Amino acid sequence: MKLAEAVAAYVAYKQSLGMRFATEARTLKSFYRTLGDIDMREVDADRVYTFLAGNGPITAFWHRKLSALRGFYRFAIARSYTNSSPLPLTVPREPRTFVPYIYSREEMKRLLAATADRERCNLSSLPCRTHSFYCSMVPGFASARLSV
Numbered sequence: 001m002k003l004a005e006a007v008a009a010y011v012a013y014k015q016s017l018g019m020r021f022a023t024e025a026r027t028l029k030s031f032y033r034t035l036g037d038i039d040m041r042e043v044d045a046d047r048v049y050t051f052l053a054g055n056g057p058i059t060a061f062w063h064r065k066l067s068a069l070r071g072f073y074r075f076a077i078a079r080s081y082t083n084s085s086p087l088p089l090t091v092p093r094e095p096r097t098f099v100p101y102i103y104s105r106e107e108m109k110r111l112l113a114a115t116a117d118r119e120r121c122n123l124s125s126l127p128c129r130t131h132s133f134y135c136s137m138v139p140g141f142a143s144a145r146l147s148v
Helices: 003-016 022-035 045-053 060-078 105-115 126-137
Strands: none
Touching: 003 022, 003 060, 022 045, 022 060, 045 060
């Protein structure tokens, strides 16, 4: 059976069970587009690992792709579309989630004091200084506009 046909059958099966299965369907579609229109038995471990690895380091998305492929290969083996799974046997650890840094009171005082320098940033009120502080410290917040 061709890879694209097996993916279509698996997605149809999952959706017939009432699952939306949209994200996994996109992942599996990307998988068969990457590998091409090949037979299920021609898929090898190197090509699967190349698909999983992508272009950068191991991320949580790497593990989501692996999870989608595991379900797909369980389905495919149960229906004799293929004899074995080409998925990696050893799986790298999932990266740690972001651990926020919590400023001490002393650090907060120093940061706010640095924004209070009126000659340099010409801010006269505490709300403006606080806004300036957040704009400089929070990623993506620098483009925010202060509406007073």
